[in-house]
Amino acid sequence: MVTEVKLGLGEPPYPIYLYVDKEEANNCTYSWHHYDPKQKIKTLVPQKSLTGYISELRMTSVDFKGKDNMKLDIVVMADELYIVRSGIETIFTKSFLVAALLIEDFTRPITIVANPGDEKVVFCSVFDAQTRKRIRYKWDANADFVSIIQTIQSRLSFATKYDLDEEINLPIVEQPTEPKSKAAPVHPQDARVRQIRTLLDYPLDLVKEWLQFQDAKAPSQLPQASIDELVKTMCLAWADDKIERRFAESSYQEQVLGAIAGGTNEITVIKAWMNYVLGQRVAVSSGSKKQVANLPAFDWDDPNYKDFPGHPDNYGDR
Numbered sequence: 001m002v003t004e005v006k007l008g009l010g011e012p013p014y015p016i017y018l019y020v021d022k023e024e025a026n027n028c029t030y031s032w033h034h035y036d037p038k039q040k041i042k043t044l045v046p047q048k049s050l051t052g053y054i055s056e057l058r059m060t061s062v063d064f065k066g067k068d069n070m071k072l073d074i075v076v077m078a079d080e081l082y083i084v085r086s087g088i089e090t091i092f093t094k095s096f097l098v099a100a101l102l103i104e105d106f107t108r109p110i111t112i113v114a115n116p117g118d119e120k121v122v123f124c125s126v127f128d129a130q131t132r133k134r135i136r137y138k139w140d141a142n143a144d145f146v147s148i149i150q151t152i153q154s155r156l157s158f159a160t161k162y163d164l165d166e167e168i169n170l171p172i173v174e175q176p177t178e179p180k181s182k183a184a185p186v187h188p189q190d191a192r193v194r195q196i197r198t199l200l201d202y203p204l205d206l207v208k209e210w211l212q213f214q215d216a217k218a219p220s221q222l223p224q225a226s227i228d229e230l231v232k233t234m235c236l237a238w239a240d241d242k243i244e245r246r247f248a249e250s251s252y253q254e255q256v257l258g259a260i261a262g263g264t265n266e267i268t269v270i271k272a273w274m275n276y277v278l279g280q281r282v283a284v285s286s287g288s289k290k291q292v293a294n295l296p297a298f299d300w301d302d303p304n305y306k307d308f309p310g311h312p313d314n315y316g317d318r
Contacts, residue, residue, distance in 0.1 A: 032045050108129070256269050
């Protein structure tokens with residue numbers, strides 16, 4: 001192809017890079033953009049097609065965040081020299097290759113169309129520019145794309161190859177993004193109640209009801225002593241159907257509050273206490289006299305213990 005030479009002043013004859021990248025701005029969807037490294041300006045390209053003569057396919061390694069990324073450069077001669085760059089593993093690149101493989105005569109101009117898909121996906125359609133017919137292909141995700149590139153390159157052996165200056169092989173420019181607003185930090189007391197409530201599977205509605213009685217909307221609005229009482233209430237409620245309340249209270253006082261006072265993590269202590277309570281439940285169900293929470297061993301014949309959940313009479317095994 002012979003292009004008209006424009007005489008006089010002008011810009012350096014560097015190619016125009018089109019980076020395939022779906023973006024949305026001003027209620028419009030764009031499929032590629034141009035980047036000016038000197039002015040550090042990124043320009044979204046509204047046109048979705050490029051018509052010209054393919055002269056070459058190039059495999060280019062681009063540094064991105066300290067890692068090498070392989071890109072396919074599609075060199076197209078049109079009103080200017082364009083290079084369409086996309087990741088070698090992208091849908092755009094693969095759909096272009098399977099379509100271009102069906103082209104036998106690259107002396108004819110073709111039209112490359114970038115079609116935005118879901119999320120960040122961009123598809124590629126290829127048309128015969130003169131007949132305006134789309135080149136239909138059968139999609140094959142498992143195709144040997146390296147061989148396809150080599151086949152197309154061999155068919156382009158006749159085309160003019162442009163000696164591209166190294167300085168135009170620009171690194172990928174990461175799209176500037178607006179900093180995400182950081183979530184407000186969670187108050188320690190709110191986090192504390194949430195963790196313990198989840199651990200004990202305590203109903204959220206009961207926590208909300210308790211807060212209403214305290215004229216508060218969140219645990220962070222109350223003093224620590226009040227939250228200590230809430231935690232104790234939740235723990236003892238969990239133990240209600242496992243051991244008698246007074247034994248649960250005494251073991252909680254000794255094992256939980258005592259360990260926390262000694263500097264042990266509260267969640268760790270409560271988990272250990274829960275295991276202890278479950279162990280006591282198993283122990284009393286055996287029908288033997290047991291010692292609970294370091295209290296003196298009690299006698300099952302004592303009428304004061306008649307209603308204890310673990311009393312043998314309650315299981316019919318005495």
